[in-house]
Amino acid sequence: MQPDAPEVAADALADRSGSWPVVGSEQAWQSDWIVALREDRVHRPDHVDDAHTRVVLEHPGAVVVLAVDDRERVACLRQYRHAGPGWFVELPAGVLDSDEPPLETAQRELREEVELAATDWRPLATxxxxxxxxxETQHVFLARGLSHADRGDFELHAEEADMEVFWAPVEDMVEAVLDGRLTTSALVTAVLAYDALRRRDRA
Incomplete structure (x- = not known):
């Protein structure tokens, strides 16, 4: 880092969308379950002789819910993840359906996974x-005003069928994140973002 590198203004601290020129693309692999791999040949603008291959994991996106009750406890689940491998403490979450807004997906996943409904929803992080x-883009929501909600005819299967559901105080979760005992990225972000909002009286 150069000591004379510029300091950006606060309102410039934002990601920017856009794409370098793509000169070729092909589907490298297609799964029956959610994801696919795509190979693109791209180059820097005005550098057509510098094309290179990049592999993209295609994913429809997901939602994650930090559900906090009136005792400042978070609805959690512990679930086996084969890629880990291991059993990970996570938040209610799920993959976006193509025709469903993220908030509706979040409300559905909260009901199906931990049998809760919420009256107060707000975006917490992207x-x-x-x-x-x-x-993949993950839409993280904060849910308050919790009450029991039956999951109806939805049936848990595979890893979900064996998951453990429990409550954990926010303070305990913050400490577990800082100690490195909780490691899933969405949970870490959601817990620390919520804690930051609380400390600013914005939760």
Missing amino acids: LRPSVGISA
């Missing part, structure tokens, strides 16, 4: 977990 390879 995550791009690995922009070097993945196109």
Whole structure:
């Protein structure tokens, strides 16, 4: 880092959308389950002789819900994840349906996974977990005003069928994140973002 590198203004602290020129693209692999791999040949603007291949993990996006009750406890679940591998403490979450707004997906996932409904919803964060390879966007919501909601005819299956559901105080979760005992990126971001809002009286 150069000591004379410029300091940007506060309102300039934002990601920018856009794309370098793509000169070729092909589907490298297609899964029956959510994701696919795409290979693109791209080059820097005005550098057509510098084309290079980048692999993109296509993903429809997801929602994550930090559900906090009136005792400042968070609705959590512990679930087996084969890629981990291991059992991870997570928040209610799910993949976006193509025709469903993120908020509706979040409300549905909260009901299906932990049998809760909420009267107060607000966006908490937007995550791009690995922009070097993945196109996934995660929409993180804060849910308050919780009450029981039956999941209806939805049936848990695979890893969900064995997940453990429990409550954890926000303060305990913050400490577990800072100690490195909780590691999933969406949970870490949601917990620390909520804690930051509380400290600014904005929660």
